[in-house]
Amino acid sequence: MKRTLMTVATLVFGAGMAGADAVAPADVVFADGSVAMSLTGVAGDPENGRKVMTTRGLGNCIACHEVTALSDFPFHGEVGPSLDGVASRWEEAELRGIVANAKIMFDGTMMPAFYKTSGYIRPGKGFTGKAATEEELEPLLGAQDIEDVVAYLMTLKDE
Amino acid sequence: MKRTTTLVSVLALAAWTAGPTLAGPDDHQLVINDEIQIITEAAAPAHMDGIDTIYSGWRFRADETQALELDDFENPGMIGVENAMAIWETVDGSEGKSCASCHESAESSMKGVRAVYPKWNEAAGEVRTLEMQINDCRTTRMGAEKWKWSGGDMVDMTALISSVSRGMPVNVAIDGPAQSTWEKGKEIYYTRFGQLELSCANCHEDNYGNMIRADHLSQGQINGFPSYRLKTAKLGSVHNRFKGCVRDTRAETFADGSPEFVALELYVASRGNGLSVEGPSVRN
Numbered sequence: 001m002k003r004t005l006m007t008v009a010t011l012v013f014g015a016g017m018a019g020a021d022a023v024a025p026a027d028v029v030f031a032d033g034s035v036a037m038s039l040t041g042v043a044g045d046p047e048n049g050r051k052v053m054t055t056r057g058l059g060n061c062i063a064c065h066e067v068t069a070l071s072d073f074p075f076h077g078e079v080g081p082s083l084d085g086v087a088s089r090w091e092e093a094e095l096r097g098i099v100a101n102a103k104i105m106f107d108g109t110m111m112p113a114f115y116k117t118s119g120y121i122r123p124g125k126g127f128t129g130k131a132a133t134e135e136e137l138e139p140l141l142g143a144q145d146i147e148d149v150v151a152y153l154m155t156l157k158d159e
Numbered sequence: 160m161k162r163t164t165t166l167v168s169v170l171a172l173a174a175w176t177a178g179p180t181l182a183g184p185d186d187h188q189l190v191i192n193d194e195i196q197i198i199t200e201a202a203a204p205a206h207m208d209g210i211d212t213i214y215s216g217w218r219f220r221a222d223e224t225q226a227l228e229l230d231d232f233e234n235p236g237m238i239g240v241e242n243a244m245a246i247w248e249t250v251d252g253s254e255g256k257s258c259a260s261c262h263e264s265a266e267s268s269m270k271g272v273r274a275v276y277p278k279w280n281e282a283a284g285e286v287r288t289l290e291m292q293i294n295d296c297r298t299t300r301m302g303a304e305k306w307k308w309s310g311g312d313m314v315d316m317t318a319l320i321s322s323v324s325r326g327m328p329v330n331v332a333i334d335g336p337a338q339s340t341w342e343k344g345k346e347i348y349y350t351r352f353g354q355l356e357l358s359c360a361n362c363h364e365d366n367y368g369n370m371i372r373a374d375h376l377s378q379g380q381i382n383g384f385p386s387y388r389l390k391t392a393k394l395g396s397v398h399n400r401f402k403g404c405v406r407d408t409r410a411e412t413f414a415d416g417s418p419e420f421v422a423l424e425l426y427v428a429s430r431g432n433g434l435s436v437e438g439p440s441v442r443n
Contacts, residue, residue, distance in 0.1 A: 056372075063372035075373040078182070079366050103356075110365065112355045122352050122411045129406035137354055 022143035025100075025117045033105025034093040039115070039143035044151025052145045052152075059114065059141055059149055069156060080111060085158035096150045099141075114141040183368035184218035184377075189437075192231055195326045201433035206333065209364045215434050216377040216442060219368070224389065227441040236318055236387035236439025239311075239394045243319035246312060252303025261300065266323050273317075273324040273436045277425040279337040286340040286425055289317050290396070290416065308415035309396045318385045318394055321438030329382050329436060331428045344426025347419055353410025359427070379404075381424070382431040383440025394439055397424050 022040045029035065038044075053061040054073040062070055064079035086095065098105055100115035117139055123132040141149070189197040199215035207213075217225060231237045247258045247265050262268040273289065280287045287295075290308050293316055297303040306313040333341040348359045362371065363379030370376070384397045398415045401423060405412040413419040 060372070075370070077371045078369040079371055079376075110357070110361045112357075120352075120354055120356065120410075121350060123354050124406065124408075124410045124412070127406055127409060129402060129410075129412040131411035132354075140354065 025115045025139050028100055028115065030097055030101070030104045033097045033102075034091070035096040035100055036093040038147055039096070039100070040147050042144060042147065044144075044147035044149070044154075046148065046152040046155050048145070049148035049150070049152025052141065052149050058145065061149070064111070067156070083153065083156055086156045087154045088158040092150060092154055095153050096146065099146050099149050099153075112140060115139045115143070115146055184214045187218065187222075187225060189215070189217055189225070189228065191229060191325060196435075197326060197437055198328065198433070198435040199437075201328075204429065204432040207430060209360070210378070210430075213380065213431060213434055214367075214378055215382055215431075215437060215440075216380050217383065217437065217440060219375050219377040220441075220443060224441060224443050228437075234387070234439065234441055235392075236385065236394050236441060237322070239315035239318040239385070239387075239439060240322045243312070243315040246316065247319065252297065252301035254300065254302040256301045258296070261296075265319055269320045269323050271324055271327055273321040273438065274327045274330050275332070277331060277337075277340075277421060277428060279332065279335065281336075286337050286421060288397075288416075288421055288424055289320060290398075291421075293317070293320075309399045314385050314394045314396050317396065318439040321385065321436055324436040325438070326435050329428060329431045329434050331425060331432060333425070333429045337425065340422045341425050341429060343419075344422035344424070347423045348426055351408075352405055353408030355408045355410075357408040359404070359423075378430070379427065380431045380434060381427050382434040383437035383442070385438050386440045386442050389441070389443045397427075 023037070028039065029037065050070070052059040053067070054070055056063075061067075061083070062073060062076045064077040066076040066078065066082040066084070068082075068084050070076070090098070094105070098111075101113040102109050102111040103113055117136040120137070123137055124130060125132050184200070187199075189199050191197060197215070197217075199218050201213050203210045203213050217228060227233050227235070244265070247262075250257045250260075258265070276292070277286050277288045279285075280292075283295075285291075290306075290313055293313065294305045298305055306316075331337075351358045351361070359379060362376050367376050367378045381397050381400075384400070385394045386400070387394050396415070398417075398420045401420050402412045402415070413423075
């Protein structure tokens with residue numbers, strides 16, 4: 001009974017976190033480029049992570065990275081390293097940090113920061129070419145999308 | 160017919176020799192109309208640190224796209240050149256002049272011009288692009304209306320002026336009075352703009368030859384401008400292309416003809432010193 005109640009409480013709390021209560025981009029705690037704590041408290045959904053990684057309007061990770069497991073989706077880029085076996089090389093906390101803001105672990109990397117809202121030079125309003133109107137931009141990905149991408153990446157283990 | 164057959168077989172042979180690899184530029188040779196030799200590969204100018212060899216964007220395009228530039232009858236950009244040849248002879252403005260009134264034949268008077276622009280203009284005290292010089296002629300000498308920077312007549316006229324210098328090496332001056340503009344352009348080239356925080360160099364210096372999703376990244380050379388883009392089915396100016404690139408970094412772009420883009424054009428042109436003038440080129 002106690003356990004059930006706790007589970008319910010966790011679920012309710014967790015669902016809330018995925019929305020307004022997610023860790024805000026500016027509040028994410030990085031340690032050596034890693035982020036130990038989930039951004040939402042809700043377990044990542046690798047299925048949605050796969051969608052985020054392959055969709056142009058979302059993460060579009062394969063624009064730069066090759067992923068053999070995603071070869072159903074055409075045109076993988078060669079700009080970043082292949083993500084095959086990435087979960088055998090990196091811990092979950094490291095992957096979360098890299099997806100959220102790779103520049104903290106890899107100084108000068110070309111990889112965009114997906115969970116960041118300010119500090120840009122001439123930020124635009126999306127892809128319109130016009131100036132952004134708000135001080136803080138929407139991050140490129142939402143907190144749960146990042147958790148979902150991390151969950152998908154964690155499935156990419158060496159055989 | 161004979162010409163087409165020869166060119167197709169040259170391309171086929173080159174493709175077979177090069178194999179299926181996509182990384183880097185291919186090893187095809189560009190000869191337009193079987194007579195204009197285009198230098199598409201050259202030693203990088205001394206001012207460049209990050210690259211040893213410079214390549215025209217033509218070398219990164221698919222065989223079918225490359226083929227369209229081999230023959231002026233196949234090159235859709237040449238329609239713009241023809242339009243500009245008619246404009247060249249047409250009187251416009253309060254002074255009763257056409258381009259030809261002062262410059263006579265574009266083929267001889269404009270030969271070599273594209274190769275050295277953007278260029279410092281001593282009287283105006285500024286670096287000028289071809290567009291600026293054309294509009295100065297229109298307003299000051301002809302008493303005619305300015306053209307829009309990326310408007311049809313302007314882009315066509317730059318295509319005509321480029322076409323008569325095809326095969327000549329790009330050779331823009333970056334020293335003397337042009338140097339401060341050039342430095343400003345260089346700074347812009349290496350600045351990481353927008354929410355994606357990308358500089359020109361991220362893609363076109365560090366990653367040319369690599370695929371970014373379905374796009375084969377070139378060095379971003381502008382020796383082929385104006386360029387007929389198959390994607391938009393029209394001739395486009397350098398600044399129009401710059402705008403597209405900056406927009407795609409999720410940044411606020413600069414405007415056509417802005418001091419920033421004039422400076423960037425000089426800098427990027429100087430990265431192609433040694434390649435042939437190639438415009439109007441064909442790209443995807």
